[in-house]
Amino acid sequence: MNFFLFILGLVALVGVIYTILYNGLVSARQKVKEAWSGIDVQLKRRYDLIPNLVKTVKGYAAHEKGTLESLTQARAAAMAVPKGHIAEKASAENAISGTLKTLFALAENYPDLKASSNFHELQVQLAETEDQIASSRRIYNGNVTEMNVKVESFPSNIVAKKHGFTKEEFFDLDEGEKEGVKNVPQVKF
Amino acid sequence: MNTQLGIRKTLLNQLKNKKSPAQVLDLAVSAGVSKDDALRELEAIFRSESEYTFLPVLGSFLQQQKKISPLNTPVSFSEVWDPAGEKITKKTFIGATKKLLTKYQVYKENPGLIRRNAILLGLIPIGFFVLMPLVPALRELLFSGNDFNWIGFLFLPVIIYLARIHQLQRDLVKMVVADEYGWVYSSEKQKDRWSKLAGIYPHLFDKGSDQNIQDEFWGKFRGKKQTVDFWSGIFEYTTGSGKQKTVHKKTAFALHLNTVLKSNFRLEPEGDSSSFFRFFRRKKEIDTESNAFNKTFAVFYNGKKQEKQLEIIKILSPSVQVRLLEIANREGKFIIQFQKDTVVFIFQGLLLQNMKSNFFKKVSLDARDKKAINERINRILDITSDILPFLD
Incomplete structure (x- = not known):
C-alpha cells in the first residue's frame, strides 16, 4: 500500500513538473510573439512616416531622386515580406535604415531643407522611431534567448520536442548596430 | 587684453559675433594671452552665462579640452523647480550656506584646531581613569554597580565631535559641487x-x-x-x-x-x-x-x-x-x-x-x-x- 502511494505521489510530482515546464514554454513563446508585435508597431510607424519624408525632400532636393526612389522601393520591399520570415524582414528593414541614413546625410547639403520645420519634425519622429525599433529588437531578442534556452535545456527540451516547440529566430542587427547595441541587460541585484 | 575681466569681455564679444570657440581661443593666444588663461575665461563664460545659443558648442569644445565635466551648465535662475511645490531660490538657504562657510573658514585659518579639540575631548575618559584612584567619589561610582555601560558616555563628546567634522566635510563637498553648477x-x-x-x-x-x-x-x-x-x-x-x-x-x-x-x-x-x-x-x-x-x-x-x-x-x-x-x-x-x-x-x-x-x-x-x-x-x-x- 505504501509502495503504491509512493508511486502515485511520484507520478503526481512528475505530472506537476511536466505541466509547469509546458506552461513555461507556452508563456515563453507567447512573449516572443508579443515582443514581435512591439517591433511590428514601430516598423509600421516608420512606414507611415516615409511617404511624408519623401514628399518633403522632393520639394527641396529634387536632384536626390535616386535616393528617394531607393527609399520608396526599400519601404515597399519591407512591407511585402510575408509574416514569419524574420531574416528577410530584418534584411529589408536594415535596407530602409541604411537609405534613411544616406538621405539625412545628403540633406546636410540643402540648407533650405534643413531649415524646414516639417523636415525637422519628421527627422525627430523618425529618430524616435529608430530608437523604439532598436529597443524593441533588444526586447524581442531577449525573449527569443529565453525561449531558445528553454527549448534546448534539460528537462524542458523533452517537453519541447514532444509538443513541437522550436527555437525562434533572432532579429539580426546590421554590422554597425551590432557594435553598439548589447543584449537586453540581465539584471542581477 | 590686460585684465581678467577685459579678456573675458573680449572673448564673450567674439563668441557673440559668431566666431567658433576654437577661433576665439586662437585669437586670444595670438594676442598674447596664455592658452590656459583663455580656456579658464571661456570656462567662466560657460558657467556664468545662460542665454546664448553658442553655449552648447562652447560646452562641447571645453569638454574636448577636458576643462569641465560633460553635459552640465549652470543656468542662472531666480526660482528653482521643487517636487514638493515650495518656492526655493538661492536666497532660501543663504544663511545656512554662510554658516557652513564660516565654520570651514575658522578651521582653515586654524588648521590644528580640529586635532586639538579632538585630543582635548579624548582626554575626558583618560582623565577619568587617571583621577579615579585619587578621588574616592569616582572610585565609588565605578565599583558601585555591576553595569559599566555608562563608561561609554565618557567617549560621547569626542565621538559627537568627530561625527560633526565628518558631516561638515560631506556638506562642504556637496556645496562646492552645487556652486560649480549653479x-x-x-x-x-x-x-x-x-x-x-x-x-x-x-x-x-x-x-x-x-x-x-x-x-x-x-x-x-x-x-x-x-x-x-x-x-x-x-x-x-x-x-x-x-x-x-x-x-x-x-x-x-x-x-x-x-x-x-x-x-x-x-x-x-x-x-x-x-x-x-x-x-x-x-x-x-x-x-x-x-x-x-x-x-x-x-x-x-x-x-x-x-x-x-x-x-x-x-x-x-x-x-x-x-x-x-x-x-x-x-x-x-x-x-x-x-x-x-x-x-x-x-x-x-x-x-x-x-x-x-x-x-x-x-x-x-x-x-x-x-x-x-x-x-x-x-x-x-x-x-x-x-x-x-x-x-x-
Missing part, C-alpha cells in the same frame, strides 16, 4: 520637507519613523536631448526599535516632465514584496512584452487593470523599458514613481561613500570627493533624463 544646495535635516513630500508621494516617503529629508539639490541638468529641472535629496527614516532599530538612508531624484502623464503608477523591484502579497496582486499585475523587464520590476497602480493597462503600457514603451533596465544594472535596485508631471527615483545608498577628505590631516576638500559626487550625480541624471523624451 544649483541650490541645503544640508539641513528637515522634517517638514519630508512631510510635504510624503503627502504628495506617500508610497515612496511614508515609511518608518523619525523621517527627514537632507542634503538637497535643486537645479537644471542639460541632458543629451533636453535641459531638465531636477531635485535630489537623502531620505532618512528609522525602522524597528531598541536593539532592532535600523536607520535607512536612500537617495531620491525627481525630474520635471514637459508633459502631464495620463496615468500615475510605480515600479518596484520584483521580489521585494512578500510572495503572500504577490499572490493577491497577481490578477492586477501588468506585464510588458519584455521578460527581462517583468522579472525586474513589478507595476503598482490604482484603479482597474482594464482601464490602466493600455495607458501604462503606452508610457512604458520599449525605449523606456530598456533604459530602466540599464539604470537597474548600473545603479542597483530602485523604485520609480511616475506621477503627473514628475518622475521620482529612489536609489539605495548615498551619493558619496568613502570620503577621501580628512580635515584631521589637512583642512581642504579632496578633489576625488568632488569628482565622485560629480560623477554619480551626472551618471544618474544622464541616464534618468534619457527617458524623458520618450514620455513627452
